[in-house]
C-alpha cells in the first residue's frame with residue numbers, strides 16, 4: 001500500500017481506497033498503469049512488435065524509440081547500416097514475441113507490477129502447503 005496525492009484537493013490518500021475521503025475523487029485514475037490494458041499491450045507486441053508500439057503504449061519511450069529506429073533502418077534504404085538494423089530488428093521481434101506470450105500468461109496485477117511498478121496487492125495466505 002502506498003499513499004498518493006489527490007490531484008483535486010491535495011490530501012494524501014491510500015492508493016487502495018476507491019475514492020478520496022475528502023473530495024470524493026476516484027483514486028483508480030491515480031494508480032500506476034491506469035487505463036493500460038494487458039490485452040492491448042500483448043496484441044501490440046504480438047502483431048506490431050518490431051515497430052515498438054507496445055513499448056510506447058507501456059510508457060517506455062526510450063525502448064520504443066530503439067525499436068522504431070531499428071525497424072525503420074531495417075526496412076528503409078536510408079540506413080547505411082541496414083543489415084545491422086535488420087539483425088537488431090529480428091532480435092527485438094523475438095523479444096517482443098516473448099513479451100507478448102508473457103503478457104498473455106500473466107495476471108493483471110502482475111502486468112501492472114511488471115510494467116508500471118505498481119504495488120502488488122496483498123495475496124491471501126496460502127495454507128495448501130503446496131508452494
Ligand SMILES: [Zn+2]
Pocket residue numbers: 006007008009010011020021022023024025
Ligand atoms: Zn481529494
